[in-house]
Every structure is written in C-alpha cells, then in structure tokens.
Amino acid sequence: METADLGLCDALRALFVSIGDMLLPRGCAGCDKPDEVLCASCARLFVHVYPKVLPGDAGRCYGCSWYCGAVRHAILNWKDHGDGECDRVFALLLTDLVLKVLDRQESHVRSRALVLVPAPSSASSMHRRGRWQMLPLARLMARGLKRHGVSAVMEPVLRLEGVQGKSVQTSGASSRAKRIEGHVHVSADLSDADSLFIVVDDIVTTGATMGQCLSALRDSGARDVIGLALACTPNRAE
Numbered sequence: 001m002e003t004a005d006l007g008l009c010d011a012l013r014a015l016f017v018s019i020g021d022m023l024l025p026r027g028c029a030g031c032d033k034p035d036e037v038l039c040a041s042c043a044r045l046f047v048h049v050y051p052k053v054l055p056g057d058a059g060r061c062y063g064c065s066w067y068c069g070a071v072r073h074a075i076l077n078w079k080d081h082g083d084g085e086c087d088r089v090f091a092l093l094l095t096d097l098v099l100k101v102l103d104r105q106e107s108h109v110r111s112r113a114l115v116l117v118p119a120p121s122s123a124s125s126m127h128r129r130g131r132w133q134m135l136p137l138a139r140l141m142a143r144g145l146k147r148h149g150v151s152a153v154m155e156p157v158l159r160l161e162g163v164q165g166k167s168v169q170t171s172g173a174s175s176r177a178k179r180i181e182g183h184v185h186v187s188a189d190l191s192d193a194d195s196l197f198i199v200v201d202d203i204v205t206t207g208a209t210m211g212q213c214l215s216a217l218r219d220s221g222a223r224d225v226i227g228l229a230l231a232c233t234p235n236r237a238e
C-alpha cells in the first residue's frame with residue numbers, strides 16, 4: 001500500500017470516527033471511563049522511561065510504560081480496533097519520551113537533527129488494519145518536537161517485506177528474530193546522515209523487531225540509532 005493511500009485511509013478513518021462520535025459517546029481507550037480518549041489515570045501509566053535490553057548486540061530501547069493492564073487495553077484498542085483518536089494522545093506521550101531520553105544524554109543532543117523512523121508493518125498487517133499505524137504517530141511526533149525547538153523530521157525508510165502472520169502470536173525472542181531476519185529493509189542510504197535516528201514502535205515484547213530495525217539502520221550507515229515504544233515488557237531478569 002502506498003503512503004498516499006495510507007493518508008487517504010487515515011482521512012477516511014478520521015471522518016468515520018467523527019461521525020461515530022456524534023452518534024455514540026466514547027470511553028477511555030484504557031478503562032472505558034466515559035467521554036475521554038485516554039483518561040488522566042490511564043495517561044499517567046505512560047509517563048515513564050523504562051529501559052529494555054534488546055537481543056544480541058542491538059542495544060536498548062525505552063518504553064513509556066509496561067505492557068499490561070490498561071496500557072495493553074488502550075494500545076490494542078488503538079491498534080487493532082481502529083481507535084484513531086488515540087493517535088494524537090499517543091504521539092504526545094511518545095514526544096515526551098523523546099525529550100526525556102534526550103535530556104538523559106549529552107547536553108548537546110537537543111541541538112542535533114532527529115529523524116523519526118516509524119517501525120515497519122507487514123503488508124498483511126496494513127491490509128488487516130487499513131493503515132500503517134506508526135506512520136501518523138511519527139508524523140505528529142516530528143511536529144510536536146519542532147514546537148519544543150527540536151529539529152525533527154519523519155522518514156519512513158524501514159520496510160518489512162515477506163513476513164506473514166501476526167508478530168505478537170510468535171513467542172520467544174529467537175523465533176521472532178528468525179521470523180523477521182532478513183526481512184527488514186532500509187529504502188535509503190544513510191551514510192551521509194549525521195542525525196540521531198529514532199525508531200518508534202507501539203509495543204516491544206521480545207525486542208526482536210526493534211533490534212532488527214536498529215541493526216538495519218546501522219547497516220545502512222546510520223551512526224546513532226535508538227528505539228522508543230509506547231510500551232514494552234520488562235526484561236526477565238528485571
């Protein structure tokens with residue numbers, strides 16, 4: 001599916017959601033509290049900076065929350081049940097995570113150009129959901145970061161090709177890694193780029209997908225790469 005088609009799908013989805021809102025009051029994506037996209041209690045679950053060690057030598061990523069309870073409910077409502085109203089809320093939470101992670105790094109990092117890279121969805125996932133759900137989030141994040149004075153662009157350079165089935169149904173880091181190994185492709189030469197590349201995903205469980213994304217960007221020349229997610233599962237030793 002082309003990016004332009006996905007943009008049209010997003011617009012149509014937003015239109016249908018708006019019509020639905022006029023007919024039916026909505027509930028919080030996390031706990032069903034009436035008239036909220038994400039209530040304050042559920043939003044507070046997403047304000048953390050949880051580190052997650054990725055398999056192999058892929059490094060680490062950071063999540064806004066642990067993937068359980070209302071967090072899991074909210075993300076699955078957004079992701080699998082078309083709750084597109086969460087786009088803006090989740091983008092704000094991820095933008096805050098970017099700023100917190102940058103502040104933990106060297107002081108000059110905020111002056112560097114950021115490239116936000118949405119984690120890729122497989123063709124079957126995009127077909128099932130009608131869109132590449134991380135694309136609008138990364139786009140909104142780039143806009144939000146600019147409002148904070150951070151130079152940021154969104155570049156959807158990662159592709160997931162030749163992978164079938166739902167990734168969350170494949171358990172175990174090694175089987176997940178085997179499933180997508182060699183299927184994450186970068187559609188640009190990044191060797192001239194001195195930017196900080198930030199891969200953004202919704203859920204990181206085994207870390208196999210995120211690890212492959214970071215490795216693929218490094219193999220294409222990106223020197224500085226980190227991964228961020230709305231939610232992740234704790235490493236087993238933690």
Ligand SMILES: [Zn+2]
Nearest residue numbers: 028031039042
């Ligand atoms: Zn709630």
